[in-house]
Amino acid sequence: SQKIEQNSEALNIQEGKTATLTCNYTNYSPAYLQWYRQDPGRGPVFLLLIRENEKEKRKERLKVTFDTTLKQSLFHITASQPADSATYLCALVKASGGSYIPTFGRGTSLIVHP
Amino acid sequence: DGGITQSPKYLFRKEGQNVTLSCEQNLNHDAMYWYRQDPGQGLRLIYYSQIVNDFQKGDIAEGYSVSREKKESFPLTVTSAQKNPTAFYLCASSTSAGQAYNSPLHFGNGTRLTVT
Numbered sequence: 559s560q561k562i563e564q565n566s567e568a569l570n571i572q573e574g575k576t577a578t579l580t581c582n583y584t585n586y587s588p589a590y591l592q593w594y595r596q597d598p599g600r601g602p603v604f605l606l607l608i609r610e611n612e613k614e615k616r617k618e619r620l621k622v623t624f625d626t627t628l629k630q631s632l633f634h635i636t637a638s639q640p641a642d643s644a645t646y647l648c649a650l651v652k653a654s655g656g657s658y659i660p661t662f663g664r665g666t667s668l669i670v671h672p
Numbered sequence: 673d674g675g676i677t678q679s680p681k682y683l684f685r686k687e688g689q690n691v692t693l694s695c696e697q698n699l700n701h702d703a704m705y706w707y708r709q710d711p712g713q714g715l716r717l718i719y720y721s722q723i724v725n726d727f728q729k730g731d732i733a734e735g736y737s738v739s740r741e742k743k744e745s746f747p748l749t750v751t752s753a754q755k756n757p758t759a760f761y762l763c764a765s766s767t768s769a770g771q772a773y774n775s776p777l778h779f780g781n782g783t784r785l786t787v788t
Contacts, residue, residue, distance in 0.1 A: 562714065592777075600781045601678075649777075657720070662715040
């Protein structure tokens with residue numbers, strides 16, 4: 559069966575360090591992979607998207623990599639700040655009957671300590 | 673400001689009652705979605721709609737119904753047939769379900785439904 563795995567344990571890091579979150583998947587051939595941020599009690603907010611033929615994408619302090627051989631995406635936040643504390647969700651997007659519907663992992667909680 | 677409005681934020685119902693969750697968007701998006709989120713679980717797709725008057729079942733549609741009579745609105749009814757209705761419900765929209773590269777999801781801030 560298709561699975562998307564994100565570390566269920568919270569990631570605790572010190573302010574200023576780089577946070578690295580992992581998204582692994584099995585039995586999938588996604589066309590795209592998206593990353594979202596979710597704060598408690600609120601809806602997810604889109605951050606970055608990467609296509610299957612792209613190795614890396616950057617946006618300000620964020621970087622996403624996508625390795626279709628390893629079936630893995632890494633999400634990096636450099637120079638992390640306490641305001642980056644949130645849950646980060648990865649979503650795999652594949653074609654299904656003419657539609658592209660994201661399927662989400664359960665998310666990893668990031669806690670940045672001052 | 674453009675966005676998605678879900679109301680109410682908290683909803684309480686007795687077991688056996690149907691309840692309708694509201695979702696309105698003014699982003700002029702064609703596609704709309706309903707997801708359910710439970711603690712420790714990823715978002716699970718309930719229903720989605722690519723255009724007005726059309727909708728498709730997602731992975732967990734049993735016990736739910738939707739309508740899409742207007743582009744701006746995609747209400748979700750949680751029926752008494754849904755075995756475990758207590759959850760956080762998220763509505764989302766995108767410009768088009770057929771153009772994923774340009775169509776990340778925009779989410780509302782959810783409705784937390786509690787059924788006792």
